[in-house]
Amino acid sequence: MLRTLPARASTSLVAASSLLLASLVAAGAAAPAVAASSEVYDSIPSTLDANYPSLGYQATSTSEFGDIVDLGAGDRALTGATVVMSSWACETGGGLSCVTEPGAGFEHDITLNIYAVDDSGALPAVGALLGSTTETQTIPYRPSASEECGDGRWTPDATLASCVNGYAFPISFDLTGLGIYAPDRIAVTVAYDTNTHGADPIGASGPYDSLNVAVIGTPPAIGAEEQDQVLLDSSWAGAYSDGGAGGTASLRVDEDWSGYGGLLLTLTADDSAVPTPTEHVTVRDIDVETSETAETYQSWHEGRNNATRQYRVGSDGLHLGISSASTIIKGTDVGTTATAAKVTQNELRELITGIASVTVESGNPTFQVPVHFGAGSPTGFTTLHVDLTPGVNTFATSQTWRTSRAFGGYSALQEDTLDAFLQAVFAQGGDVWLAGFGVQANTEAVVSSLTWDDTVYTFEQPVVGTCSAVASGPLATDDDANGWDFSETRTAGSNTFVDGGIRVTTVGATSQSKAAGYHAIDIALSEVGAPAMDLTQHSGGAPSIQLGVDLEDDGVQDGYLVREEVYAPGMWWASNGIQTGGFAGLPGVGGGGSSVNGTLDQYLLAYPDARVLSYGYSLGSGLEGDATIHSITVGCAASTFDYTPYAFAPDVERLMGPDRYTAAIAFSQKFDPGVDRVYLTSGEKFPDALSAGPAAGILDAPVLLTSSTALLPAVATELSRLHPHQIVVLGGAATLALSIDDELEALPFSPEVTRIAGADRFAVSRMIASEAFDHADTVYIATGLNFPDALAAGPAAVANHAPVVLVDGFASSLDAATLQLFDDLGVTTVKIAGGPASVSTGIEQQLAEDYTVQRFGGADRFEAAVAINDDAFSAVEEVAFIATGLKFPDALAGGALAAKYGAPLYVTRDTCIPGSVLDSLAGLEIEKVYLLGGPASLSTDVADLERCS
DSSP states (O other): OOOOOOSSSSOOOOOOOOOHHHHHHHHHHOOOOOOOOOEEEEOOOSSOOOOOEEEEETTEEEEEEEEEEOOOOSSEEEEEEEEEEEEEEOOBBBBOOBBTTTTEEEEEEEEEEEEEOSSSSSEEEEEEEEEEEEEEEEEEEOOOOOOOOSSSSOOSSSSSSGGGGGGGEEEEOOOOOTOOOOOSSEEEEEEOOSSSSSSSSOOOGGGGEEEEBBOSSOOOSBSEEEETTTEESSSSSSGGGTTTTSSSSOOOOOOOOOOOSBOOEEEESSTTTTTOOOEEEEEEEGGGGOOOTTTTSSSEEEEESSOOOOOOEEETTTEESSOOEEEEEEOOOOOOGGGGOOOOHHHHIEEEIIIIIEEEESSOOOOEEEEEEESSOEEEEEEEEEEEEEEOOOTTTEEEEESSSOBBBTTTTOEEHHHHHHHHHHHHHHHEEEEEEEESSSSOOEEEEEEEOOOOOEOOOOOOOOOOOEEEEEEEEESOOOEOTTTTOOTTEEEEEETTTTEEESSSSSSTTTTEEEEEEEEEEOOSSOOEEEEEEEEEOOOEEEEEEESSSSSSOOOOOOOTTSSSTOOOEEESSSSSSSTTTOOOOOOBBBBBBHHHHHHHHHHHEEEEEEEEEEESSSEEEEEEEEEEEEEEEEEEEEEEOOOOOOOOEEESSHHHHHHHHHHHHOSSSSOOOEEEEESSSOHHHHHHHHHHHHTTTTTEEEEEOOOOOHHHHHHHHHHHEEEEEESOOSSSSHHHHHHHHHHOOOOOOEEESSHHHHHHHHHHHHHHHHSEEEEEEESSSSSSHHHHHHHHEEEEEOEEEHHHHHHHHHHHHHHHHHHHOOOEEEEEESSSTTTHHHHHHHHHSSSSSEEEOSHHHHHHHHHHHHHHOOOSSSSEEEEEEOOOOOOHHHHHHHHHHTEEEEEEEESSBOOHHHHHHHHHHSEEEEEETTTTTSSSHHHTTOOOO
């Protein structure tokens, strides 16, 4: 019933007149401006009356007054509150003399408190304080007394029936900074100080003594409220319906407010105070520890310490309760000093009902939240848990949960609402520690993800997927390796492109017997599909298929997983360097030099983030075999191999002799008798002949080789055929004996014999160039310490009417004698034959100060020769010469022959021709190729223009 309160000068519970105040409609709806907020409780009428029944704090000796409310559907992160107040104070005077200037008011601090509700007793009570805010509010004075009323009251429309004493108005509070994640049921109170009451009485009269809190008996439009109950804290026993029997000066429920209800209140909320998880963690099988120890507790772990694993992480999620109960928990650092694990009731409520979720694929597991509680140190413990169903499970405080252990009046496995359990846990006194979170199942269930705090945990174990179809991968041919790398092939192994495949061969069974090829890729190990190699075995051992793996996904290839059916069919062994440690569950099946074998899925158990950075094949080392690989399938794509014949098909003629001397004679016999000059050089040393090539080419002179001690009879016979006017002997007595001059002079046609000799090979080179060239705009320089670059440069130099000068390529600069030669010849352009490893960058930089400098190099001597020829010969050429780039004798005399024809000279391997050489030949549309040397120097594969892989 409505109590009759003693008459007070400025406040009483009165019936309010109904009045539409347009200016208060907007104010009544006002709330803190928070984006996306929605109302979760509302008992304020859509239009405010002029005044409402109200409670005066000074008049009733009240410090705090409020209401217990049930929130409606919506978010629980409170953002704002609006409460209707009633002001009875005049700016001046009172009663008939009450005068208020329109808009006048005063400021006063008012506190809004939000509590949890404790429903454990016969009557509800306030629980933990969830948040509190004190804001300075502007309080309007009531309007001046109206003459029409005649008794000191006021009315805005001259209708005496609308005369009222107080003035109803709303005040609003911003709750966004409090971080209140409310349960479904909360207590809201208003507190402020007056002259003699409140938390800190002011001790002086003021307009605040006439400030009331409005009440109304209309049910709320959003949410629910018990009309007969209010919360009151008054030091006056008469303020309570029980006359103070239940106590005074403490905030408690008063049950006899029938028809008046509590606060006129609006609450708004949104989800902005609840953090959206920013971390996404994938939990693999290896990440879940098999037992619970001090070391594993803070990781995901099995909490039951089962003798055999009753869980696994699969591609579809976490399987638990496989054949008996299992509990998978991620723990926290619980202890008396572990402040990070301590939680408030509001924080724990937010974690569970605002953030947490569990996605269940199948079965009926439970969600587990273990907590410790107690004063000083955690002396009590229980696990709160709730049943889950397939789908996405979220949680509410009104939901039914269970406790695993007896505590605070609950027996083990007793059920109640989550809110009741949270109240009971925090009512135990002292701190509460969150011990962890996780899932449990007695029979098999699958959980695919769990969200807690700032992290979404996804349970997913990669497995090797199948291929719905196999796509076309890179095609490698003798014309384009298309990313394949054969550099790990050793000297007793070979890779040869053939029609429809690549033939892989090893000779013998030594450490050098290895043929291998690899192609770069970057895919997860789980994406390799069904690796396969299609091959035709000709003899001996078969090549293995290999995956170059980066086990920790750190960008570094750790080694190879190798499959060789002869050792362990269907299994992969780990190459040296990665075969120890970390391979959980892999059987120790020996083979291939490894003690670790397993399926690819088993490797993924140990290294779930492993990637494949390359794939390929290897035959050997130490294994003799011969096979043709047609394709290799990895990552659902098949790499293939093929041989592409060249469109041009030049004639090939071999120029040779049983030895280097007779080979040189064979080259010489392409010259007609009656030449003016012949150069004679040692067949045992290459430097002098290298410089002679361009000079011989300019003068249309052949080059012959002889023994260092005597003139060979066959050479004497060829000289007689040529019948030269002059024979130039190259090198000093250490290169060719002086007696050879006498033998030459004694020939029947009495030739003129001269010798060019110097202090070293570089001096001889300069002398040859100076003797053969009066002027040269261009000069080639090449190292005199090796022969391939200078050899290829000879015919190219003739095409440019230039000498080849040998230099010390390791020196940082050229000597004065060489620079003087350039000056004497009038050189303006210097062409360097070979890369920086042959002629130093220091020499190049020195020359660039005074000459136009061009360098022709490549990855090796073969590419350097191609670069030299591509520069010198740009038109269609009829013939070209090929010599081995691994030995010098055949090419020494052949260089002069190439120069005679004005043709390029290439160097090659002795078993095949590099692709760059073949491409250059095709570009020049060569009609005929001369091979300089026999099969011992240039094999039959070279004669067939076989491309090197």
